[in-house]
Amino acid sequence: MASLAVLVLIALACLIGPALTGHDPERAYPDLRQLPAGLTTQPDAAHLGPALERLAFRMRARLDAVARDGDSLRLTLGSDAGVDRRSLVYLPRSALFDAPEVVEERDSGRSLIVAVPLRRLHFPLGTDIQGRDLLTRCLVAGRISLAIGLVASLAALLIGVLYGATAGFLGGAVDAVMMRFVDVLYALPFVFFVILLLVFFRPSVLLMLVAITAVEWLDMARVVRAQTMSLRTRDFVRAAYALGLDARRIILRHIVPNTLGPVAVTATLLVPQVILLESFLSFLGLGVQEPQASWGVLIAEGARSIEAAPHLLAAPAAFLIATLVALNLLGDGLADALDPRAE
Amino acid sequence: MIRFILRRLAQAVPTLLAVITVSFFLMRLAPGGPFDLERPLAPAAMENLRRVYGLDRPLIEQFGSYLASLLQGDLGPSFSFRDMSVLDLIARGLPVSATLGALALALATGLGVSLGVAAALGRGGVIDRLLGIGAALTLSLPSFVVAPLLQIAFGLTLRWLPLGGWNDGAPSHLVLPVITLALPQIGALARLTRASLAEVLRTQPVRTMRSLGLPPARVTRHALRGALLPVVAYLGPLAAALLTGSIVVETIFGLPGIGRYFVEGALNRDYTLVMGTVLLVAGLVIALNIAADLACAWLDPRLRARI
Numbered sequence: 001m002a003s004l005a006v007l008v009l010i011a012l013a014c015l016i017g018p019a020l021t022g023h024d025p026e027r028a029y030p031d032l033r034q035l036p037a038g039l040t041t042q043p044d045a046a047h048l049g050p051a052l053e054r055l056a057f058r059m060r061a062r063l064d065a066v067a068r069d070g071d072s073l074r075l076t077l078g079s080d081a082g083v084d085r086r087s088l089v090y091l092p093r094s095a096l097f098d099a100p101e102v103v104e105e106r107d108s109g110r111s112l113i114v115a116v117p118l119r120r121l122h123f124p125l126g127t128d129i130q131g132r133d134l135l136t137r138c139l140v141a142g143r144i145s146l147a148i149g150l151v152a153s154l155a156a157l158l159i160g161v162l163y164g165a166t167a168g169f170l171g172g173a174v175d176a177v178m179m180r181f182v183d184v185l186y187a188l189p190f191v192f193f194v195i196l197l198l199v200f201f202r203p204s205v206l207l208m209l210v211a212i213t214a215v216e217w218l219d220m221a222r223v224v225r226a227q228t229m230s231l232r233t234r235d236f237v238r239a240a241y242a243l244g245l246d247a248r249r250i251i252l253r254h255i256v257p258n259t260l261g262p263v264a265v266t267a268t269l270l271v272p273q274v275i276l277l278e279s280f281l282s283f284l285g286l287g288v289q290e291p292q293a294s295w296g297v298l299i300a301e302g303a304r305s306i307e308a309a310p311h312l313l314a315a316p317a318a319f320l321i322a323t324l325v326a327l328n329l330l331g332d333g334l335a336d337a338l339d340p341r342a343e
Numbered sequence: 344m345i346r347f348i349l350r351r352l353a354q355a356v357p358t359l360l361a362v363i364t365v366s367f368f369l370m371r372l373a374p375g376g377p378f379d380l381e382r383p384l385a386p387a388a389m390e391n392l393r394r395v396y397g398l399d400r401p402l403i404e405q406f407g408s409y410l411a412s413l414l415q416g417d418l419g420p421s422f423s424f425r426d427m428s429v430l431d432l433i434a435r436g437l438p439v440s441a442t443l444g445a446l447a448l449a450l451a452t453g454l455g456v457s458l459g460v461a462a463a464l465g466r467g468g469v470i471d472r473l474l475g476i477g478a479a480l481t482l483s484l485p486s487f488v489v490a491p492l493l494q495i496a497f498g499l500t501l502r503w504l505p506l507g508g509w510n511d512g513a514p515s516h517l518v519l520p521v522i523t524l525a526l527p528q529i530g531a532l533a534r535l536t537r538a539s540l541a542e543v544l545r546t547q548p549v550r551t552m553r554s555l556g557l558p559p560a561r562v563t564r565h566a567l568r569g570a571l572l573p574v575v576a577y578l579g580p581l582a583a584a585l586l587t588g589s590i591v592v593e594t595i596f597g598l599p600g601i602g603r604y605f606v607e608g609a610l611n612r613d614y615t616l617v618m619g620t621v622l623l624v625a626g627l628v629i630a631l632n633i634a635a636d637l638a639c640a641w642l643d644p645r646l647r648a649r650i
Contacts, residue, residue, distance in 0.1 A: 184358050188365070192605060192621055195590075196366065199609040200373030276485055283487045284590065284606065296487075303491045303595070310495065317488040324483030332479060 003326040014142035023133035025140040073116045125315045141293040149275040155213040160220025165251045168228025198286040227259040261338040268331035272324040295320040355629040362625045377422035377612040419615035429619035440588030440600035447524035455529045459536025481530030490595040493519045507596040520596045540570035579635025583628040
């Protein structure tokens with residue numbers, strides 16, 4: 001139950017969280033790159049000074065004095081050629097400040113005093129290499145990871161259940177041919193084929209969905225077939241047969257609903273496999289492409305800068321691992337609950 | 344038994360043929376070629392290269408000649424590694440991957456099975472409960488997270504072990520990759536062993552042995568023999584996967600194994616190298632599955648009838 005709560009929490013956070021963090025996942029703060037995780041309000045003194053120096057250089061002005069007044073700065077800008085007021089737009093553009101207001105002009109324009117409201121920014125998990133808020137990025141990436149996990153698992157579930165139920169119910173030669181086909185697919189080094197597909201035909205989310213589904217439906221087909229075989233000779237199926245129902249209706253109405261227990265367990269354990277495969281492909285650069293990101297993409301980014309900023313790996317990895325552990329425990333719990341032989 | 348092996352090998356032929364056909368045509372359908380460099384070659388040079396490698400002939404003819412050379416045990420020349428044949432490359436990379444894989448397999452089997460047995464014997468105990476969470480955890484730790492973490496902990500912070508590289512298989516260079524490879528499988532094997540042994544311990548013969556007063560250690564030994572069947576069946580494909588190298592582990596630790604050939608070969612359109620790697624993996628999967636079935640038959644006399 002705890003694992004279900006964790007899952008719901010992560011899913012909800014990914015769904016509505018990005019709207020609450022106050023950051024756009026694509027918005028980069030060039031002056032605040034690779035901030036560590038923490039609750040301090042940004043920009044803090046350590047980042048404000050260098051940021052102002054850079055801005056003054058851009059504006060071709062000297063920074064004669066800086067005074068802080070609560071949430072607002074009072075800058076004295078100087079330039080022998082006169083301070084160009086139009087260059088003030090650089091201040092809000094840096095994303096650290098709101099629109100400035102000219103307070104006073106001195107020396108016929110060679111000195112300008114402006115009041116600049118400071119923006120108060122929070123980065124609970126720090127920022128990435130480009131200065132984007134890591135928490136927002138993780139949550140938005142989670143949407144893609146979870147969506148791929150769910151969609152590919154559902155597709156694999158649908159194909160696997162129908163295929164397995166048909167093979168198991170019809171039996172005989174049809175069953176032999178159908179399951180022989182599954183056996184052959186099992187022997188193929190399938191992850192290799194997924195990689196081949198993604199390398200050759202430009203990686204896209206849709207292609208990855210198709211490729212992952214093609215790998216993962218096999219287990220489901222086997223589980224459902226085994227279950228169907230044992231159901232086939234049960235009285236209620238025979239009764240349906242005697243009542244003259246056709247095979248399609250018997251499979252959909254009587255067989256499939258009765259396989260749902262093992263199917264639920266297999267499906268729950270399928271989702272973490274799919275998410276893991278997706279993040280593995282994304283880690284190799286074959287999965288989700290920029291500007292979209294999944295947890296695998298973020299982990300790959302983090303692994304590249306692990307010495308300078310370990311939190312860039314830790315944050316997305318924590319999201320991924322928490323999700324996978326919760327799903328695995330949930331699957332185990334379901335299996336125990338549905339196992340009639342459990343102690 | 345010989346007949347069983349021969350029959351299984353005969354069944355493997357269509358599978359291998361399917362693998363070869365699918366990967367051959369999939370690769371040729373893909374845009375790009377092995378000689379597409381950043382600076383395009385002169386058309387005449389391109390023509391010559393394509394003729395030398397036979398790429399100018401009809402696809403079906405190329406497929407035929409590839410199959411013919413395969414039958415003679417020749418995997419062809421590599422397109423991207425100059426003057427190397429695919430066999431040379433495999434001979435160079437396989438020892439690296441196989442060493443790591445064999446060590447990881449030994450570590451995972453030893454630890455996993457012992458933990459599983461301990462958990463099954465002390466059901467509801469400390470080990471059992473820890474294993475429930477521990478197995479789910481190790482199964483959920485992706486190797487591309489574990490590897491960098493190990494590098495930080497033991498390579499950068501403690502400075503006990505090197506960050507990567509092969510260095511002719513020096514033991515210190517093997518430790519981190521082997522742990523990374525083995526970790527998820529320890530959890531998987533422990534869970535499998537626990538479930539299987541717990542079930543066997545509930546069966547009638549085991550109860551009879553207990554009621555006859557056999558010492559617990561002997562009972563466990565008898566029960567274990569039956570309980571190892573699913574474990575051995577699982578070890579077949581696992582061994583194939585571990586021995587043929589891991590793309591992630593070899594990339595992160597900078598190891599010259601064959602796991603890397605695959606992605607590099609695919610990116611460079613090195614047709615023969617990719618085909619060779621795929622064939623090697625498929626062949627090993629089939630061979631080790633047969634070996635696992637034989638081992639199961641040795642463990643369980645009832646299965647021998649079918650062999």
